[in-house]
Amino acid sequence: MSFLDTIRIALRALLKNKMRAVLTIIGVVIGIAAVTTIVSIGQGASKLVSGEFEALGTNVVLVLPGQTKRGGVRQSDAPTLTAGDAEAIGTDCPAVLAASAIVGTAGQIIYGNENWNPKQMQGVGADYLTVRNWDLEAGGFFSVNDIDSNAKVCVIGQTLIPKLFRTVNPMDETIRVNNVPFRVIGILAKKGANMVGDDQDDVVLMPHTTVRKRINGSPLDNVHMIMVSARGTDQMGKATKQIESLMAERHKVGPADEADFSVQDTTEIAATLGMITGTLTLMLSAIAGISLLVGGVGIMNIMLVSVTERTREIGIRMAIGARGKDILRQFLIESVVLSCIGGAIGIAMGTGASMAATILINAYKPGTDWPMIVSIPAALVAMGFAAAVGVFFGYYPARRASKLDPIDALRYE
Amino acid sequence: MALIELKDVRRVYDLGEVKVHALRTVTRNIDLGEYIALIGASGSGKSTLMNTLGCLDRPTHGSYLLDGEEVVTMNRDQRAKIRNKQLGFVFQSFNLLNRTSALENVELPLMYGQKIPARERRDRAMEMLGKVGLADRYHHHPSQLSGGQQQRVAIARALVNRPSILMGDEPTGNLDSKTSREVIELFRELNEEQKITVILVTHDQNVARNAKRTIVLRDGEVVEDTENFTLAKAALEYDPTVELAQA
Numbered sequence: 001m002s003f004l005d006t007i008r009i010a011l012r013a014l015l016k017n018k019m020r021a022v023l024t025i026i027g028v029v030i031g032i033a034a035v036t037t038i039v040s041i042g043q044g045a046s047k048l049v050s051g052e053f054e055a056l057g058t059n060v061v062l063v064l065p066g067q068t069k070r071g072g073v074r075q076s077d078a079p080t081l082t083a084g085d086a087e088a089i090g091t092d093c094p095a096v097l098a099a100s101a102i103v104g105t106a107g108q109i110i111y112g113n114e115n116w117n118p119k120q121m122q123g124v125g126a127d128y129l130t131v132r133n134w135d136l137e138a139g140g141f142f143s144v145n146d147i148d149s150n151a152k153v154c155v156i157g158q159t160l161i162p163k164l165f166r167t168v169n170p171m172d173e174t175i176r177v178n179n180v181p182f183r184v185i186g187i188l189a190k191k192g193a194n195m196v197g198d199d200q201d202d203v204v205l206m207p208h209t210t211v212r213k214r215i216n217g218s219p220l221d222n223v224h225m226i227m228v229s230a231r232g233t234d235q236m237g238k239a240t241k242q243i244e245s246l247m248a249e250r251h252k253v254g255p256a257d258e259a260d261f262s263v264q265d266t267t268e269i270a271a272t273l274g275m276i277t278g279t280l281t282l283m284l285s286a287i288a289g290i291s292l293l294v295g296g297v298g299i300m301n302i303m304l305v306s307v308t309e310r311t312r313e314i315g316i317r318m319a320i321g322a323r324g325k326d327i328l329r330q331f332l333i334e335s336v337v338l339s340c341i342g343g344a345i346g347i348a349m350g351t352g353a354s355m356a357a358t359i360l361i362n363a364y365k366p367g368t369d370w371p372m373i374v375s376i377p378a379a380l381v382a383m384g385f386a387a388a389v390g391v392f393f394g395y396y397p398a399r400r401a402s403k404l405d406p407i408d409a410l411r412y413e
Numbered sequence: 414m415a416l417i418e419l420k421d422v423r424r425v426y427d428l429g430e431v432k433v434h435a436l437r438t439v440t441r442n443i444d445l446g447e448y449i450a451l452i453g454a455s456g457s458g459k460s461t462l463m464n465t466l467g468c469l470d471r472p473t474h475g476s477y478l479l480d481g482e483e484v485v486t487m488n489r490d491q492r493a494k495i496r497n498k499q500l501g502f503v504f505q506s507f508n509l510l511n512r513t514s515a516l517e518n519v520e521l522p523l524m525y526g527q528k529i530p531a532r533e534r535r536d537r538a539m540e541m542l543g544k545v546g547l548a549d550r551y552h553h554h555p556s557q558l559s560g561g562q563q564q565r566v567a568i569a570r571a572l573v574n575r576p577s578i579l580m581g582d583e584p585t586g587n588l589d590s591k592t593s594r595e596v597i598e599l600f601r602e603l604n605e606e607q608k609i610t611v612i613l614v615t616h617d618q619n620v621a622r623n624a625k626r627t628i629v630l631r632d633g634e635v636v637e638d639t640e641n642f643t644l645a646k647a648a649l650e651y652d653p654t655v656e657l658a659q660a
Contacts, residue, residue, distance in 0.1 A: 005531075322491055
């Protein structure tokens, strides 16, 4: 029997018992709708997380000073990196977007009669904002000239404004950092907390030369680390390799020597985060999948009833030449048609529900920009899943029908 | 070569504690174009013989050659194919699919077996309905047809795949005498004009009388095989302990 004829027969058989078909379908609808909703909300969540992570700078590579060996004594955190290394990485590595030397410091800031100890006080390079993917809200950033001339200028984060300036506009005001006067030339855009919950806006940025010479008072030409951003998340491996070989050359590290620097990228953190949201989505989908299972059992139940009711019909079909596999296919297609109709309705309802959820989340928590994800592949997978449920739960009843003895089936009342 | 060759065919039903010998031994030939009535009391084995001839059942012993092919060793699918291509069935209770039009009922055998385009299927089914005089009722469902009409639809269905054998299991059992006669007439026509081999199981003496050859069964064995109906009737009534079934 041709496939089309089989489908036609299946549809007709289902239409003979409309109410029963509808009730059976509802079971599948609920299952598929639940899975679709949870998967699309989960994808939204993981997109939100990875979006925020990207804003933090997912494609950041850190170059840290490594161990040194002086007279047989090995020591970590030795001052081995220079501003020149940062510059060379920024210009000579094709996969690198920008690089910035970083010199850390700590201390107190005083403005008028207010004081504040910011979480982060850093000397950075002119490309720092590019590296961090950070914008300015007002003013400008210090230039290469400012860095070369050890200029006493700074850019402040949002948290400092209420702590130090209250109602005063901080632009062009002078603050004292460990008693060195700095002019505020820019204000950073709000960035919020980072992954571990630290306030990233509690920051003062200054030229790394100024910090090194005027605040830390170090005579050496070294920086604490170099922050590098790759041209894209997919370029990180390449960037890391290029930096390693460039640094090895600059620091004259042979293949057998221990490097006096180390290169770390942040992909691992991104991967971990992705795994967490992925696992959560998977777990919730599994729970939703249980309702799909229940729907499948509903199909199986109704198909068993149907096979029993139609024993005589099966006998007639066999008597006029239907083979076992013709009967098997007929009942299997019937259950697949049931589950696919349920699947299609379920996908539509699930999409609607996830749209509603997105709108609600964005309405109740202003500021979150929860993305709406309706993925076609996910819908196709859900459809495939529905069909698989039909095959799985329809197989046993169909098999039973196909194994009937024609004589017994014909005699069945 | 005969169309049907039965050689020492036996059928034993194993019911656990007892073994029922439905057919003890049957050796018989049937030629193309014959018109045969199988008669016998209830439990004489005529239905079992019918099911065996119809490839619905498999004998437990012996050999059954249909058109030169051994049926006994065939698997389910092969026997289904034989039923589809070479045999047509008509039942006492018509056995049409309900809520399905007469035309679609007749089309059914054409859907199984080799692929036939929907158009041709429909044309052949219509032609067959025309031959049994129901061309104008093709869209009616079985519940909208009388018993005689339903049986004629069943005959059309049995013949649509141009089988060489038409089998009837009490085909007039559910019909009144007038429609019975019509159906008997149809069988005779099919046999005489189209040379279709007809094998009927029946209690109805009118049906049996119409056949050209009558085989009488008792206790799973053939006790008479004759072209003279009077002899057959005598054989059927011979043993007074055998309860005469009601026609």
